Amino acid sequence: xxxxxxxxxxxxxxxxxxxxxxxTPADDARLRDLQAQIDALEQQxxxxxxxxxxxxxxxxxxxxxxxxxxxxxxxxxxxLKATEAKIDKTEVEITSVEQQIAQKREDMSRKRSSIGRMVxxxxxxxxxxxxxxxxxxxxxxxxxxxxHDIANVQNEILGVISELKDVKAMLESDKTDLEIKQEELxxxxxxxxxxxxxxxxxxxxxxKVLKATKGQEAEYQKQLAAIEAxxxxxxxxxxxxxxxxxxxxxxxxxxxxxxxxPKGTKLFVKPEDNAYLTQGYGCTKxxxxxxxxxxxxxxxxxxxxxxxxxxSAIKSIGAGxxxxxxxxxxxxxxxxxxxxxxxxxxxxAHMSTFANLxxxxxxxxxxxxxxxxxxxxVTGSHLHLSLYKEFFTYIKDATGQLNFNYFxxxxxxxxxx
Numbered sequence: 001x002x003x004x005x006x007x008x009x010x011x012x013x014x015x016x017x018x019x020x021x022x023x024t025p026a027d028d029a030r031l032r033d034l035q036a037q038i039d040a041l042e043q044q045x046x047x048x049x050x051x052x053x054x055x056x057x058x059x060x061x062x063x064x065x066x067x068x069x070x071x072x073x074x075x076x077x078x079x080l081k082a083t084e085a086k087i088d089k090t091e092v093e094i095t096s097v098e099q100q101i102a103q104k105r106e107d108m109s110r111k112r113s114s115i116g117r118m119v120x121x122x123x124x125x126x127x128x129x130x131x132x133x134x135x136x137x138x139x140x141x142x143x144x145x146x147x148h149d150i151a152n153v154q155n156e157i158l159g160v161i162s163e164l165k166d167v168k169a170m171l172e173s174d175k176t177d178l179e180i181k182q183e184e185l186x187x188x189x190x191x192x193x194x195x196x197x198x199x200x201x202x203x204x205x206x207x208k209v210l211k212a213t214k215g216q217e218a219e220y221q222k223q224l225a226a227i228e229a230x231x232x233x234x235x236x237x238x239x240x241x242x243x244x245x246x247x248x249x250x251x252x253x254x255x256x257x258x259x260x261x262p263k264g265t266k267l268f269v270k271p272e273d274n275a276y277l278t279q280g281y282g283c284t285k286x287x288x289x290x291x292x293x294x295x296x297x298x299x300x301x302x303x304x305x306x307x308x309x310x311x312s313a314i315k316s317i318g319a320g321x322x323x324x325x326x327x328x329x330x331x332x333x334x335x336x337x338x339x340x341x342x343x344x345x346x347x348x349a350h351m352s353t354f355a356n357l358x359x360x361x362x363x364x365x366x367x368x369x370x371x372x373x374x375x376x377x378v379t380g381s382h383l384h385l386s387l388y389k390e391f392f393t394y395i396k397d398a399t400g401q402l403n404f405n406y407f408x409x410x411x412x413x414x415x416x417x
Contacts, residue, residue, distance in 0.1 A: 333375020
């Protein structure tokens, strides 16, 4: 009988010592290699974006414009490769978690089997009459030894049950990790698709610029001058319209924040990852404030500009609700306005496309709302971000387009980021 109990104890010990499968050394090496690739590629992309930022303030020449586009191509290529490496890394991690789950299930099966054998042994003992069992042994000490062995088996069962509970908890944790990693994989796949579209768009933009200018600096300068003249006219008309709207109260949407937080209050996050500030707020060098030929009609720049590359994801700087948007606006292209809980409104212009959102949709801080573009009157791909303490929209009768106020009611977004 002691041999039987010893055998059962050994079985239980083997079960209890069964190790959970972890990533193999090959998997670990593969993960380290992929992470090194990702880090190197992201550094390459960041370096290219830094070059873009130093060149982007104004592309005063065709050479600069092409340099910006070429560096955008390099940056997007690096980001696409980095995203693909992240996908590979996540797939390795998913495989590792799946192996852990399979091992834990096998471990649970062995533990259950072990418990079954031990319970069967106790049941056989229990079926015998206590007095009858006493007479089977030569001495009382042998009988007491058996009772002691039975107690050990019962303790073994309790131990295995405890282990079983622990394995079950770890299994549930692994399942959660697996679900998270599968979601990450889906997000990365979407990012890769967006990066591929972005790369195609930037390459197409380079061809378009070279074709339109025939590779000639003089032709590029003509186009640049024409865009600046159009912008100046647009903003002069806009000023007159805004005055009429304000005097007549012809608002469609009108939001006003009564209590403005002090400057330096950190309310918002950056609207683009890996983006660089290409124009600040107010009377910038490019704005040419007070001049008749200034691109904003001689007025200050009412927001800030970021450049991360054509097709880069644009995120809401804070939680809120989309209160207005415009498509194909002659000056602002595709734009979205988000009202935040304190009634400040952030506005995002020149988007290439929107995310799957509409007016009335609620958004969270950092949620993707669209993608960087060069729609409207612009000389290159970027995001124009404005922050309003008073925001309103109105219809421009001549075009039927929805416009928003530009000249009054704005704040410097950098004061709250």
